[in-house]
Amino acid sequence: MIDVIDGGVSTTVQDLGRFGHYHIGMPPSGAMDQFSHTVANALVGNESDAATLEMTYVGADLRFGADCVIALAGAPMPAELDGGAVPMHEAVRVEAGQKLETEFTSDGSRTYLAVSGGIDVPKVMGSRSTYTLVGIGGYEGRTLEAGDELAIGQNGANHNDIVGNSAPEENLHDFEDNGLRIVIGLCDYRLTDESRDELCEVGWTVTPEADRIGYRLDGPELEFVEREQPFGAGTDPSNVVDVGYPIGSIQLPQKPIILMCDAVTGGGYATVGTVISADRDLLAQRRTHETVRFDPVTVEEALEARQTRQEDLDAVQDSLA
Numbered sequence: 123m124i125d126v127i128d129g130g131v132s133t134t135v136q137d138l139g140r141f142g143h144y145h146i147g148m149p150p151s152g153a154m155d156q157f158s159h160t161v162a163n164a165l166v167g168n169e170s171d172a173a174t175l176e177m178t179y180v181g182a183d184l185r186f187g188a189d190c191v192i193a194l195a196g197a198p199m200p201a202e203l204d205g206g207a208v209p210m211h212e213a214v215r216v217e218a219g220q221k222l223e224t225e226f227t228s229d230g231s232r233t234y235l236a237v238s239g240g241i242d243v244p245k246v247m248g249s250r251s252t253y254t255l256v257g258i259g260g261y262e263g264r265t266l267e268a269g270d271e272l273a274i275g276q277n278g279a280n281h282n283d284i285v286g287n288s289a290p291e292e293n294l295h296d297f298e299d300n301g302l303r304i305v306i307g308l309c310d311y312r313l314t315d316e317s318r319d320e321l322c323e324v325g326w327t328v329t330p331e332a333d334r335i336g337y338r339l340d341g342p343e344l345e346f347v348e349r350e351q352p353f354g355a356g357t358d359p360s361n362v363v364d365v366g367y368p369i370g371s372i373q374l375p376q377k378p379i380i381l382m383c384d385a386v387t388g389g390g391y392a393t394v395g396t397v398i399s400a401d402r403d404l405l406a407q408r409r410t411h412e413t414v415r416f417d418p419v420t421v422e423e424a425l426e427a428r429q430t431r432q433e434d435l436d437a438v439q440d441s442l443a
Contacts, residue, residue: 123187124237126270130224132178132333135241135260135272138171139383140249147387150369151251151259154334154383154406155232157295157435158196162236164439165193165213165287167279172240173250175266177233181224182266186216190274191238191281195289197230197297197407211294213287230297230407238284242275255335255384287442293434297407300325302397303419303427304372309362309392313374317344321394325413326378332410334384336373339414343376346392356390364390370397370405372416380405400427 136159139152153159153176160170175182181199193213194201201208201224208214208222216222227233243250243261252260261270310318326339346359354363360375366388373379373391380397382405395416397405408414419427 124241124272124274125185125187126182126266126268126272127185127221128183128268129266129270130177130180130182133182133266134176134252134254134264135173135243135250135266136176136252137173137250139251140247140253140259143247144387148247149253149384149387151249151253151334151383153234153251155196155234155403157403157431158232159234159236160435161211161289161294161438162193162195162234163240164442165195165211165284165289166191166236166238166277167284167287167442168236168238168240168277172236172275172277173243173260174237175235175241177224177235179231180226181233181235183224184222186218186220186222188218188274189281190216191279191284192216192222193236193287194233195236196233197227199227199233200225209288211289211291213284215281215285231409232406237274238279238281239275239277242273253384284442289438290441293437293441295403295434297404299404300408300412300414301417302401302405302414303424304395304397304416305421305424306395306418307393308365310394312346312359312362312392313394314345314347317346318394320344321378322416322418325415328408328410328412328414330410332408334382336382336385337380337405337408339378339380341377344374360392361390362392364388365393367393368396370399370402372396382406398424398427400424400431403431 136153139150257263331338
């Protein structure tokens with residue numbers, strides 16, 4: 123059992139997400155930075171879909187009621203176990219009764235804590251991920267609070283075999299790059315030629331309105347081609363007849379909103395592009411007031427990037443096998 127002493131700013135239980143329900147309006151949720159989530163699990167001998175704790179900006183303070191092995195991955199987050207420093211991307215032994223204390227991330231915004239055996243909460247619609255908008259999954263469908271108790275699952279790994287595991291640095295991701303590769307479309311034709319060019323030429327600032335639902339960006343106001351709005355669309359020029367929204371899609375009510383893991387699945391704003399899956403991990407680590415730039419790529423280039431990302435994950439997992 124893990125006792126929560128302090129839940130931090132926003133700590134939730136997440137796995138790889140719940141899939142197969144998008145058609146009824148249920149988003150996948152799951153870890154925002156799935157690469158770091160998977161690395162953390164690999165370090166402690168878990169399967170990639172085991173539930174971890176996703177800690178945003180400031181981590182949770184926890185007391186462990188049983189011997190286990192833990193690992194931190196993602197945004198660098200200073201942490202101490204009974205006063206001793208806990209390194210990033212390394213499996214660390216924890217003895218029953220020890221206390222983990224965490225501080226602010228020094229770079230990036232999300233850190234993942236994996237525990238050997240995973241966080242054992244009930245599955246809802248096939249996933250342990252927390253979806254706070256409707257209060258399902260994870261721990262009572264919400265962020266963690268002081269006084270919560272988390273059960274630990276079993277993974278069968280010998281603790282002596284995994285303590286000291288470390289991820290090869292050459293396969294870990296760099297959070298400093300602010301370029302996000304996007305595939306242009308579906309509704310980019312609604313922009314003027316000048317605004318379509320400007321979309322990928324300027325730096326966009328992450329506003330404080332950036333969370334698991336969406337990242338609202340600040341920058342120049344883009345302009346739409348004048349037209350008579352079709353039946354079913356709203357009166358604003360950014361409105362279109364309702365369309366489905368993929369995760370990572372860039373909505374444009376004048377300024378971009380990038381939809382994230384907990385976003386709605388459809389609506390009536392123009393979708394001018396989609397952040398490729400390989401770069402959504404990087405976006406999830408962008409901090410408030412940092413900038414991002416959009417780099418247009420083809421679908422073929424997006425698939426190549428996804429393959430490269432998978433090869434990095436495979437290399438990490440193979441090194442720990």
